Amino acid sequence: MIQISNLTKSFRSKGAPQYIVKNANLDIPERKCLGLLGRNGAGKSTLLKIITGTLLPESGDVKISGTISWPVGFAGSFHGALTGAQNTLFVARVYGIDTDALIDFVEDFTELGQNFHMPVRTYSSGMKSRLAFAVSMGIPFDTYIIDEVTSVGDAAFRQKSSAVIRERLKHSGAIVVSHSMGMLHELCDCGAVLEKGKLAYFPEISDAIAAHEANMKAKDHEN
Template sequence: MIEIRNLCKTFVLNGRRKVVADNISAVFPDRTAVAILGRNGAGKSSLLKMLSGSMDPDSGEVISTGTISWPVGFAGSFHPEMTGLQNVRFIARVYGVDTAELVDFVADFAGLGQHFNLPVRTYSSGMRSRLAFGVSMGIHFETYLVDEVTAVGDAAFREKSELLFAERITQSGAIMVTHNMGQVKRLCSLAGVLEDGHLSLYDDVDAAIAHHQELMKSDKAASG
């Protein structure tokens, strides 16, 4: 379980303030997949980073009763001069998991072939994301944080990724950011909409999607 209490976060860019969390409080239950919806720039990825601990809120706290993944698919932590294989071995040691098992899993799942033994700096963004997703799914967490990860790769890889993710969330919770409403309906039993720093949580996923789509319509109307 993850609970956020009175979470606040504001960015200042070129003298303008952008509030992404305005005293948000919410509970994300165990073994439940929760979608976070919202416009581009609403702060969804920033919220995931605060939940993972990689970004500090201005105030408030994140309380968890289990392990939380880094944002799945985030490849920024890979050492660019190390090979994919060396990075996976390093992460296995950091998280205390069996190195050989994780290496075998990632090598098979990511499908990088000979690139697995080349420096990560030579990878395309898609290859880094495939590596990152494989590493994330190869380690058991009580809650997975997911930021559009299954949008990576070709159709076959996206299907494989979603099937694996669906299997993982039978035993773990997940908080996921995605613009794929079909995916939300297939995988999630709760959904929230982030808007102007406020998070509205819905037990009815269809109601959350309707709220999100109304926001998107208003954006189109304003720009049109």
């Protein structure tokens, strides 16, 4: 379970605070997949950073039971001088999982061939994305953080990525950020909408999507 209690985070803009979240409260039950919606710039990525512990709030807290992933597909922690296999081995040791099993999974899933044993600094952005996604999916987290990750790669890789995400979510929960309402409908049980510092929870993902779309229409009318 993830419990967000009285969470507040803001940034200064022209001398005034601009709130990402203000006194937000949200409980996400175990093994539930929550779709996080909000307009561009609403602060969804910032909220994810707070939940995963890479950014501190001004006040309030986030309590997590079980393990939570880094944002699925994040490649920023890979060491460029190490090979794909060596980076995978390092992550397996950090998280205390079977090293051979993770390396076998990642090598098979990425289809990088001999490049898997080449330094990551020689990889294209697409190859790094494949490696990062596979390493993320190869570790059995209780909750996955998924931020537009299946948009990476060609159509065949996106299809394979979606399939493995669905398989993992049979046994784990997730927080999903996506501009694809179809993907949110497919993956998520419930939803939350972030708008002007307020975080509203909806037990049904369809209701969250409807509220988000209403917010977007209202913003269009303002413009």
